Structure formats: structure tokens, C-alpha cells
Amino acid sequence: MSGIDVTIELPEDETPGELIKGYFTLMRAFGWDLYVTSHFMLKDELGPKWFSSRIAELKQADPKNWRPNHRFEPQDPGVILRDYIHEQDSPYLSVFGRQFQKQAAAKKILAARNTWFHFGDDPTTAQLEEAAKVVRGFVQTSDMHIAGRIDVLIERLSDLRTGRYPTDAVASSAVAVPAVAEPEPLDAPEDLPRPSIGGTWVGLIPELRYRMTRAGDVVHPETMESVRSRVTGDFADKVRAWTAVEPRGRELWIDTDGAVGGFIGTTPRLLGYLGPDPEGDIARGFFTPHFYVVDGDEIVDVDSGDRLGSDVAATMENGTSFQITTYGDVLVIDGVHEVERVAIVRPDQWFAGHLNA
Incomplete structure (x- = not known):
């Protein structure tokens, strides 16, 4: 098993930035849990690439609502919940059930998601607490994995709302606060498909690190042999795309399927492929700073x-x-x-x- 970080950040106060941080990481963790739970349930029947096959099927059958040139990421909770709620042949019905209450909860989660980032009134602690309780209910009744993490978030929000956090000792820094052990990452199957280019690397990271040279080459650290002969297409264009955002330490790794990765900051990312990019990958790499x-x-x-x-x-x-x-x-x-x-x-x-x- 490899691990996926599903940390839910706890707000330190009731300011919008802290609440949005809590909501964003809650939904990020929920999205990964939805995807991994579904993968464990569906991969044997539908194959390890069941998600991409399902999206291709929806795009062909209903291009108006599942537009062919749109990117649909499996860890985006909106994608899985939308299929679960609206499609009568949804594979997620066998994962999460057909109960009215469960689908009603999914609808509430989607509705809340669509309002959190339309910046009208500032978000409130009570709103985040309510959103977290709905997500927790869905997680608990689906035998998912992050219920305990959501409980900690709900407790923090309750303490903020009632004034129990921060405590006087924390506020005055007079007493040291014991560190809270970080929960283990979410276990993920090794056959979880690659993310889109630019996405967080899923799975084990190869130990060997290839080096970027100032001349625009990528070489083996010991033999100094270039990877050029292993690349399909224009080598310079490939390297430019892999390194447009410079990887940490100017180092890359290459997996057995030709996937190229590197650390962008502290996060391992999929940067591209030695061979052709996947046809369905329509938003590759990272946004440039230009509009x-x-x-x-x-x-x-x-x-x-x-x-x-x-x-x-x-x-x-x-x-x-x-x-x-x-x-x-x-x-x-x-x-x-x-x-x-x-x-x-x-x-x-x-x-x-x-x-x-």
C-alpha cells in the first residue's frame, strides 16, 4: 500500500481564511476517500481504469452535461457525487447505496460546495460545522475512512464557536501545549491510476534521481547518460514542459511506465511521460501566472x-x-x-x- 495525505487543517480562529482552509482540506480529504473507497469496490468488476472508462462513457452518452473537452478528476468530490446523484446507471450506487437519505446528503454536500467559493457574505464557523457534520454522516454510513479526522474538525469548530479555543494557556503562551500525533495517511491500492499531469504523485516514488543539466538535458546521476533516447517526440519540448516549474533540487524520477515525477515544493508531482501523454489528459502541467x-x-x-x-x-x-x-x-x-x-x-x-x- 502507498499513502495519500488526507490531512484536514484545523482553523486557529474564526477568520475567513482559517475557515476556508478548514473547508478546502475537508473536501480534499473527502474527495480522496470517495475515490479510494470506490476504487476498492469497483476495480475487480470494472478494471483498474474504471474511472476513465466511466467518464468516457458519460461524455459520449450525455455530452451536454459531461462535456467532452472538460477535465473530470476522480478525487474531485463533485464529479463522483454528481454521477451518484443524477445518473441512473451510476456505478457508485453499488458503492454508497440507493437510500434516499444518502442521496439527500450528497445533494447537500454539493450545494454547500457550490456556495463556499462564491464570495458574498463571509463564511461562519457554524456553516463549516454544519457542512462537516453532513460530510461526516455520509462518510460514517458508507464505511469510509476519515470519520475520525472530521470529528476532530467538528470539535475544534465547536470550541471556537463557544470560546473554549484558544484556551487562556494557549493565548498567553504560558503553558506548552502537547503535540497531537499526525494520523496515518489513507491507504491506497498500488493499482490506483496515475493522476493528471501536474497532480499529486500517487504510489511509491522511485529512489533513483535523474539530474537536470544547465544545458537542458536530463541525465543518470552516475553514468551521466541522457534519457533522450527513451523519449518519444521532441526532447527539448518534453524537458521544457517537465521543468517549467523547477523541481526541487533540479531532480526527477522515472517510473517503470515512463511516468516522470519530481518534488514541487514539498509535494511529489507527476510532471509528464517519456512517451505520449494520455489522450484524456486535457489540462496538463501547472497554470502560468498570466491571464x-x-x-x-x-x-x-x-x-x-x-x-x-x-x-x-x-x-x-x-x-x-x-x-x-x-x-x-x-x-x-x-x-x-x-x-x-x-x-x-x-x-x-x-x-x-x-x-x-
Whole structure:
């Protein structure tokens, strides 16, 4: 087994930032738990790549609601719950059951999710506590894994709301507070499929570290042999995409299936592949810091006002705002976490320097 970090961060006070931190990590942990629980239940019957097969089926059968160019991540709780609630042939019905109360809880979780990041009124401790209780109810009745972690969050929120946290001793720093042991990561099966490029690496990390050279090569640390001969496609373009966000220590690892990984900060990430990228991976890499808007047949860089005549403009309505990834994937974000790729561009087709050419 490998481990997935499903830490739920505990708010230190009732400010919006602390509450949003708690909500975000709650839903992140819940999403992974939904996915891993489903994988354990469905992989024998439907195969280890059941999720990608299910999404392909939905996109073909109902392209209006499951749009073909959208990215649907398995650890996004909205994706699994949406299928579970609305699709009569959903495989998740066999995982979580058909009870009215269970589906009602799923609907409440989705409704709350869609309101948390539409910034009107500030979130409240009571709102987060209620959201956590609904999620905990779903988790508890589904024999999932993170109920204990949610209990700790609910206790902290109750203490904040009633003034029991922080205690006088904590506030005055007069008494040392004993450290709380960090719970173990969520066990994940070794056959859990790869995430999208840029996602958190799932599974064991190879020990061997390949080195990036200043000349733009990737070499074995002992033999200094380049990986160039193992790469399918343009080698320089591959390396540029893998290292557009520089990995920690300028080191990469390569797994047996050709997946390339590295630490971005403290998080292990899937950075790409020696061979072709998966066809369904439509939002590869990381967002660049630039924002753009369509103006007629031109693209405008929002920060500088620079303009670029581009065929990409014809793929979107006038006035559409969008971003681009380090892989050149042109992405429109529609709604909550709905990501659609409308084009792919090379560095020589885009604003100079924006893709780290």
C-alpha cells in the first residue's frame, strides 16, 4: 500500500481564511476517500481504469452535461457525487447505496460546495460545522475512512464557536501545549491510476534521481547518460514542459511506465511521460501566472495589455477570459472547478517568454 495525505487543517480562529482552509482540506480529504473507497469496490468488476472508462462513457452518452473537452478528476468530490446523484446507471450506487437519505446528503454536500467559493457574505464557523457534520454522516454510513479526522474538525469548530479555543494557556503562551500525533495517511491500492499531469504523485516514488543539466538535458546521476533516447517526440519540448516549474533540487524520477515525477515544493508531482501523454489528459502541467482575454481576433495579456493575433481567439467568444498551462493547454474555467481545454499552443505561437521557451 502507498499513502495519500488526507490531512484536514484545523482553523486557529474564526477568520475567513482559517475557515476556508478548514473547508478546502475537508473536501480534499473527502474527495480522496470517495475515490479510494470506490476504487476498492469497483476495480475487480470494472478494471483498474474504471474511472476513465466511466467518464468516457458519460461524455459520449450525455455530452451536454459531461462535456467532452472538460477535465473530470476522480478525487474531485463533485464529479463522483454528481454521477451518484443524477445518473441512473451510476456505478457508485453499488458503492454508497440507493437510500434516499444518502442521496439527500450528497445533494447537500454539493450545494454547500457550490456556495463556499462564491464570495458574498463571509463564511461562519457554524456553516463549516454544519457542512462537516453532513460530510461526516455520509462518510460514517458508507464505511469510509476519515470519520475520525472530521470529528476532530467538528470539535475544534465547536470550541471556537463557544470560546473554549484558544484556551487562556494557549493565548498567553504560558503553558506548552502537547503535540497531537499526525494520523496515518489513507491507504491506497498500488493499482490506483496515475493522476493528471501536474497532480499529486500517487504510489511509491522511485529512489533513483535523474539530474537536470544547465544545458537542458536530463541525465543518470552516475553514468551521466541522457534519457533522450527513451523519449518519444521532441526532447527539448518534453524537458521544457517537465521543468517549467523547477523541481526541487533540479531532480526527477522515472517510473517503470515512463511516468516522470519530481518534488514541487514539498509535494511529489507527476510532471509528464517519456512517451505520449494520455489522450484524456486535457489540462496538463501547472497554470502560468498570466491571464488573457479574447478581443476580436486577438488575444490580450491582461497585465501588460500586449496583443497577439492568434487562431486561438476563434475558439472562444469575444470577451472570454482564460489561462494557459506550462504545457500550452489553453483552458477556460467554467463554474466551480469545471475546466475546458479549447486549444494547445507551442511557445513559438504564444507571447514571448510566457511558456518559458
